[in-house]
Amino acid sequence: MDLLESIDCSKLPKHVAIIMDGNGRWAKERGEDRVYGHHEGVISVREIVNASAEIGIQYLTLYAFSAENWNRPKAEVDALMELLVNTIRKEIEELNKNNVRLHIIGDFASLPAICQKELNEATELTAGNTGLNLILALSYSSRQEITEAARKIAVSVLNGTLKPEDITDEVFHKHLYTADFPDPELMIRSSGEYRISNFLLYQLAYAELYFTSVHWPAFRKNNLYEALLNYQQRERRFGKTSEQIQTNTNQHV
Numbered sequence: 001m002d003l004l005e006s007i008d009c010s011k012l013p014k015h016v017a018i019i020m021d022g023n024g025r026w027a028k029e030r031g032e033d034r035v036y037g038h039h040e041g042v043i044s045v046r047e048i049v050n051a052s053a054e055i056g057i058q059y060l061t062l063y064a065f066s067a068e069n070w071n072r073p074k075a076e077v078d079a080l081m082e083l084l085v086n087t088i089r090k091e092i093e094e095l096n097k098n099n100v101r102l103h104i105i106g107d108f109a110s111l112p113a114i115c116q117k118e119l120n121e122a123t124e125l126t127a128g129n130t131g132l133n134l135i136l137a138l139s140y141s142s143r144q145e146i147t148e149a150a151r152k153i154a155v156s157v158l159n160g161t162l163k164p165e166d167i168t169d170e171v172f173h174k175h176l177y178t179a180d181f182p183d184p185e186l187m188i189r190s191s192g193e194y195r196i197s198n199f200l201l202y203q204l205a206y207a208e209l210y211f212t213s214v215h216w217p218a219f220r221k222n223n224l225y226e227a228l229l230n231y232q233q234r235e236r237r238f239g240k241t242s243e244q245i246q247t248n249t250n251q252h253v
């Protein structure tokens, strides 16, 4: 566990977001059906959730199903929804054991009724947990989230509860699905694609992006540790100069 020992636990990102990509390609490389890759991907989810909880990450957002993924063949979508229900059912005990609290973001109403029921139960049963916040993005579209926020704000302006000049960055943030969570400092995408695919467009404004060619079903603890180590070697400047950042760091020492 050399990698784990090299991580500075006082400088962990509070919030890590992951685009879990590559299940289909991983399965295809093995001559298997795409759905096999999704099943194996659950093993990676379990390992990464446990590793994140163990190391002390406070928020972990996993992109599990995008709004655009509804356009996949029906058999694959059905298999994914079934896998979701079965996994949630099976994992509640483990989540509670590890003090993990489950949250859902996305277009919840578009999910099949049975998924909604399982997810509601799981979020209620884990609501008292105080460790890792596990946020599953399901039927999620960032553009839809932003458009909905704009619509809600417009309604508040129309009914007089909000003035246009009071619409700040903070107010806008409060109307997103992620109102209760800090922005991710680190975004990881597996499987070699260099894109965001409609994920947390607003919230990732200043996130560090980390891409790996490893397919999601092969993604293990050490891949997470590699990403965290890489993150800790970066200088986050937020528009300032390197000298300003270093002066500030020195002042804190």
Ligand code: IPE
Residues within 6 Å of the ligand: 020, 021, 022, 023, 024, 025, 026, 064, 065, 066, 069, 080, 191, 216
């Ligand atoms: C990610 O793997 C899982 C979902 C999007 C549901 P993919 O299914 O996108 O796998 P690839 O990208 O086709 O290999």
Ligand code: IPE
Residues within 6 Å of the ligand: 019, 020, 021, 022, 063, 064, 065, 066, 069, 193, 195, 197
């Ligand atoms: C993004 O992966 C969505 C999830 C991982 C759930 P996709 O495989 O759907 O993204 P694209 O189509 O390659 O952009």
Ligand code: MG
Residues within 6 Å of the ligand: 021, 022, 023
């Ligand atoms: Mg993909």
